[in-house]
Amino acid sequence: MNVRRHHISGIAIAAATALGLGTLSACSTDSAAAGNTDKFDVVASFYPMQYLAEQIGGDHVNVTTLTEPGQEPHDLELSTKQTAELGEMDAVLYLKNLQPAVDKAVSQSEVKTKIDAASLTKLEDHGDVEHEHGAEEEHSDEEEHALDPHIWLDPVKYREVAEGVAKAFEKADPDHAADYKKNAAALTKKLDGLNTRFADGLENTSTKVFFTNHAAFGYLAERYGLTQEAISGLDPDSEPSPARIKELQTEAKADGVTTVFYETLVSDKTAKTLASDAGLKTDVLDPLEGITDKSKGDDYFQVMESNLAALKTALGAK
Numbered sequence: 001m002n003v004r005r006h007h008i009s010g011i012a013i014a015a016a017t018a019l020g021l022g023t024l025s026a027c028s029t030d031s032a033a034a035g036n037t038d039k040f041d042v043v044a045s046f047y048p049m050q051y052l053a054e055q056i057g058g059d060h061v062n063v064t065t066l067t068e069p070g071q072e073p074h075d076l077e078l079s080t081k082q083t084a085e086l087g088e089m090d091a092v093l094y095l096k097n098l099q100p101a102v103d104k105a106v107s108q109s110e111v112k113t114k115i116d117a118a119s120l121t122k123l124e125d126h127g128d129v130e131h132e133h134g135a136e137e138e139h140s141d142e143e144e145h146a147l148d149p150h151i152w153l154d155p156v157k158y159r160e161v162a163e164g165v166a167k168a169f170e171k172a173d174p175d176h177a178a179d180y181k182k183n184a185a186a187l188t189k190k191l192d193g194l195n196t197r198f199a200d201g202l203e204n205t206s207t208k209v210f211f212t213n214h215a216a217f218g219y220l221a222e223r224y225g226l227t228q229e230a231i232s233g234l235d236p237d238s239e240p241s242p243a244r245i246k247e248l249q250t251e252a253k254a255d256g257v258t259t260v261f262y263e264t265l266v267s268d269k270t271a272k273t274l275a276s277d278a279g280l281k282t283d284v285l286d287p288l289e290g291i292t293d294k295s296k297g298d299d300y301f302q303v304m305e306s307n308l309a310a311l312k313t314a315l316g317a318k
Contacts, residue, residue, distance in 0.1 A: 037062045040173040043086060045094035045102045046073040047290045048152035049117060051300045053093050055187045056166050060176040064089075066102060073289055076101050086111055091172055093117065093165060098149045113172040120164030121157045123147040126218030152288060154219035155195040155304070159188050194304055198224055201308055206316030207256035211248065211280075213263060213271055216287035226315070231260070231270055240270060249278040259314035261285035264294040283310050 039062040044050035046067040053063045066082060067073045076099050078086075083105045086092060091113035094102050098118075106114055126148040151157040166184030170177035202224045210221075215230035231240050231248065240248070251257065259281045262271035268282060275282045286295060286303050296306035311317075 049093045121160040159191040204318045209255040211260045
């Protein structure tokens with residue numbers, strides 16, 4: 001199995017259909033709206049990048065996205081038309097090593113401003129969680145593929161990316177630099193507020209351990225002193241072994257775990273199997289790779305607030 005795919009297809013668990021990007025006013029995948037508008041034309045690789053471009057760019061940008069509603073971002077394949085349109089854009093905002101097809105298209109494209117979100121903050125390897133649970137050890141040698149891409153689920157890291165994106169916009173479109181700076185300041189202030197609410201809300205809890213279907217929440221767990229346990233590694237359809245179920249049942253008792261989290265549009269079968277065997281509840285924790293009508297909120301902040309509420313309940317916040 002391809003190493004990168006083995007590690008990152010954890011993202012795939014967020015799901016084939018789960019990845020929709022709601023129809024947003026500033027977003028269009030129609031070629032007429034793609035490039036050559038009188039605005040600063042930005043193409044974003046998937047929802048967390050699109051949201052930053054829209055919030056920082058405001059009225060001055062025309063944002064399109066490569067990942068359409070219902071598409072799973074990691075397995076995204078670009079059409080010849082999409083690849084050609086990329087070259088007509090003023091800027092591309094993407095997250096390297098998340099979507100191989102995008103990385104390839106960007107490297108071959110003549111788009112003037114290429115913004116890699118992964119270069120704007122420090123990525124970490126949270127792969128040890130998965131290695132313990134049966135991923136082949138040889139993969140640990142491939143460090144560059146073992147870096148966890150889910151930086152947007154940590155408001156502090158997402159803030160760092162936002163600041164870097166704003167600087168890149170200011171440099172590429174200096175006429176509107178003052179507005180980009182102002183918009184970014186408003187966004188980073190909101191992210192600071194979100195970080196404070198998470199830190200305060202999760203500071204005093206009965207337990208610090210939560211179970212998830214897949215390990216998307218490593219940065220969030222690390223930021224707020226929590227421990228994430230993924231049930232069955234990276235494959236959404238794999239059933240955890242009886243030994244793994246038993247291990248998690250024991251841990252649930254020892255650590256006071258109450259809840260097994262799954263994702264909105266991914267099968268909840270595995271989570272429910274463990275929950276019923278261990279006498280636990282189930283709830284949704286959203287990895288925010290796309291907004292769909294099943295999302296608990298209309299944008300990044302609303303869904304993150306839903307995630308915080310779910311974590312507070314599950315961890316027994318006092």
